[in-house]
Amino acid sequence: MGAGPGDAPYVDSALADKGKSVWAAECINCHGTQARGTDNGPNLTRSLVVLRDRYGSELGPFLKKGHKLQSGGSAAALTDDQVVNLAHFLRQRVNDSFRGSPLFQAQNVLTGDAKAGEAYYNGEGKCATCHSGDQFTDANQRLHAVSDVVSEPEAAGVPSYASRSATRTYRTSPLRGIWQHAPYFHNGSAATLEDVVSAYDKRKSLGLTAQQSGDLAQYLKSL
Ligand code: HEC
Numbered sequence: 001m002g003a004g005p006g007d008a009p010y011v012d013s014a015l016a017d018k019g020k021s022v023w024a025a026e027c028i029n030c031h032g033t034q035a036r037g038t039d040n041g042p043n044l045t046r047s048l049v050v051l052r053d054r055y056g057s058e059l060g061p062f063l064k065k066g067h068k069l070q071s072g073g074s075a076a077a078l079t080d081d082q083v084v085n086l087a088h089f090l091r092q093r094v095n096d097s098f099r100g101s102p103l104f105q106a107q108n109v110l111t112g113d114a115k116a117g118e119a120y121y122n123g124e125g126k127c128a129t130c131h132s133g134d135q136f137t138d139a140n141q142r143l144h145a146v147s148d149v150v151s152e153p154e155a156a157g158v159p160s161y162a163s164r165s166a167t168r169t170y171r172t173s174p175l176r177g178i179w180q181h182a183p184y185f186h187n188g189s190a191a192t193l194e195d196v197v198s199a200y201d202k203r204k205s206l207g208l209t210a211q212q213s214g215d216l217a218q219y220l221k222s223l
Pocket residue numbers: 022023026027028029030031040041042044046047048049050059062067068069070075086
């Protein structure tokens with residue numbers, strides 16, 4: 001059976017936290033804080049026992065055979081709950097190491113190619129004419145009229161935000177770390193960066209293909 005991302009077991013972070021305490025008490029000296037191994041024990045994020053495990057299905061029988069514990073006893077003494085908690089903790093470590101791996105990055109290519117998105121952003125898309133420089137904004141040089149902004153008009157009945165502001169204009173939002181700040185635009189009208197791209201596509205008639213939209217969204221996520 002392949003342990004692909006699609007069928008990866010679910011991680012319950014509360015149980016993983018409990019597993020972490022057992023880990024610290026009984027396993028950490030040999031297998032390391034991140035389960036990536038030490039001189040005294042192997043990297044468990046690559047162990048087939050761990051990768052094939054489903055909530056203790058493989059880990060339980062392995063430990064019950066009497067694996068060593070830091071406290072000197074036998075792992076056969078661990079309760080079923082402790083084994084399940086350890087399984088959640090180890091799955092979390094596997095997922096963490098998977099995130100940094102080329103396999104995980106290859107997955108991103110399926111949803112969008114940040115490099116292609118960057119080229120579009122700086123070229124045809126003209127995003128960099130306003131979102132420019134280090135912080136991806138021209139706010140120190142100029143402000144923008146309401147007609148430049150894709151997040152207006154407001155929802156029915158709501159007066160223009162700019163008309164209520166002192167300058168009656170918009171400043172270009174900086175985009176560094178933007179993936180952390182959903183929802184987007186002053187009125188939160190875009191829930192995701194995909195929605196932002198779709199708003200620009202519609203309002204500025206960019207004519208983006210699905211692939212180009214994905215690429216641009218992927219680039220925004222990388223800022
Ligand atoms: C005293 C050091 C030591 C401690 C403590 C220890 N291990 Fe190990 N562990 C090893 C060594 C060495 C191996 C490789 C040889 C073997 O399989 O027994 C191993 C192997 C494993 C494997 C199998 C890896 C594979 O793919 O074959 C798992 C799973 C594992 N340990 C989990 C744990 C867990 C969970 C704990 C804590 C409850 C723990 N170990 C505590 C040293 C330790």
